[in-house]
Amino acid sequence: MSEVAISMTPPPVPKELERPPLVLNQRSLGWISDHIAGIAEGKAPVWWWLAFIPSFLMFLVLVAMLAYQISTGVGVWGNHHPTMWGWDIINFVWWIGIGHAGTLISAILFLLRQRWRTAVNRAAEAMTIFAVMCAGIYPAVHVGRVWFDWFLFPIPNSNGIWPQFRSPLMWDVFAVSTYFTVSVLFWYMGLIPDLAVMRDRARTKLRQILYGFFALGWTGANRHWTNYEKAYLILAGLSTPLVLSVHSIVSLDFAVSQLPGWHTTIFPPYFVAGAIFSGFGMVLTLLIPLRKLCHLEDIITMRHIDVMCKVTLATGSIVGYAYGMEFFIAWYSGSPFERFAFMNRALGPYWWGYWLMLFCNVAVPQLFWFRSVRQNLWLVFILSILVNIGMWFERFVIIVISLHREFLPANWGYYMPTWVDVATFLGTFGLFFTMFLLFMRFLPMIAISEVKGVTPQADPHHPLGGAKPHGGGHG
């Protein structure tokens, strides 16, 4: 064997293979803390109040609409025979779909070692939690008599009868409540080290007590980090099958029934892809303005926007494929009812909803093939909103168009929402934005310790992290 010492330093990376850094301008570790924690400290900026006051008023509209609906009855909505599910379930599926991007970013991208996720995961997880809150309102109130909601829980009712677990609606109860709980656990666990940052920076007694209480006495000891990282990995591993199962189970609410247009096996993967598609749309809608308003350009870089556009493109293309495949199967099945249901989507009384969906979900994301589009923030912002409009219409197409003309023409009808439907939906935006604005005002909206961990000065094997030029060697 030759005695030539092997150099410990890797050869330099060729220029064309170099990736842009995750944090621009070689910001220091301290700068990251100061900058991110600073958003949640001091006086609220004027734009925050300008956003918060209308959001809160909208939230009050939601409260009023729910009070009106509960005290009067479901008749205040447009739901009627044959369209017994209307805006309530459309909005439920739409909001819960939006939530999926948060878990995808925090769990699946973590397992895939996509280190860019650190800049966006906290805000996306918060978005998930608030979106699931908005979604959860609908199933709870659409039953009409909310005081019987406890029939959904595994408690015997007054006649000693238990919930009926052969129905996908019961599976949905477990899926959505698990999803909400696990998302909160994951989010809170990620927050613990950052709450310690906030605690150590707190200047008032109240902040010290509150941040200190929720930081649980975190010191940053490596014996703690090792258990923490393992628990984080396991939570990511558990959330990955969770996020795939939740929207699959939501889709089973439809697919297990026998209605033409609902009774298809493609629903679970197609719903999951659509959910991630709409979720990334919402992440882009939220983060593009926030990046500017909170001066986060060095942390949420153009590279982050670029990869999120690519995920939107990929999932949008899966959704487009699913639309095509649905049509093919409707024809191939040979069932006249199935064929009619799909012709009715494209050419029936709600044709405009179908074509709007195709335009927003299939045509619009194809623009993300172009780098110049992905780099144009105004364009990305507008396209991300179109994506969410399109995904709303997808649920409209699936629910309303399938229900309004089923097997017997005697059962046909035309569905229209009422002003209460519209005001309730707008009110959920109030709830969502109120919660999100409060979150970014009091908690670090970017995972401070995780962003520090992906900088070169955090890497003990990088020269900026203190590595010796010829390798220090390990004992």
Next chain:
Amino acid sequence: MNGSVNVFGILAEFPTPADLMHAAEKVRDAGYTRWDVYTPFPVHGMDHAMGLKNSKVGWFAFFGGLTGYTTGMLMIWFMNAFDYPIVVGGKPMFSPFSAFPPSYELTILFGAFGALGGMLILNRLPRWHHPLLKHPRFIERGASHDKFFLVIEARDPKYDEASVRQLLESLGGQNIEVVEE
């Protein structure tokens, strides 16, 4: 035990993660057992440098998940097939297939509680009182901000103030101080 009762340990600061990691390797080789490093983020490779074994959090999550799955299956069988069976749509009273989705969700739910709870139990958290959290150098723009610390605790059987100080100095530690309990 050397050192007085109200000394928690000796704190040393290191300029970079690499320096801290090399110091940790030396402290590990010197045979200390009650010591730790404090960093603003988990440093890759530090577990090996400190000689830590694989975390046991996985066991908590595994038994959590197992409990969840069993709970789901037994609960659904008990409710729909044993305590109050009702025929619905000619379907069997109990089938592992229709009971699977809720049981699967409960597996994940209990597993997640196991992972978070296991992490807190193994770390002995929450613990709102800690000597280091009273130490100004440690908290003010310290371990949660951008500083890297190593602490050898007075509880360590090999603890001796003079030799620990000398070891930390020889490893390049700065601002070496005694932390009081």
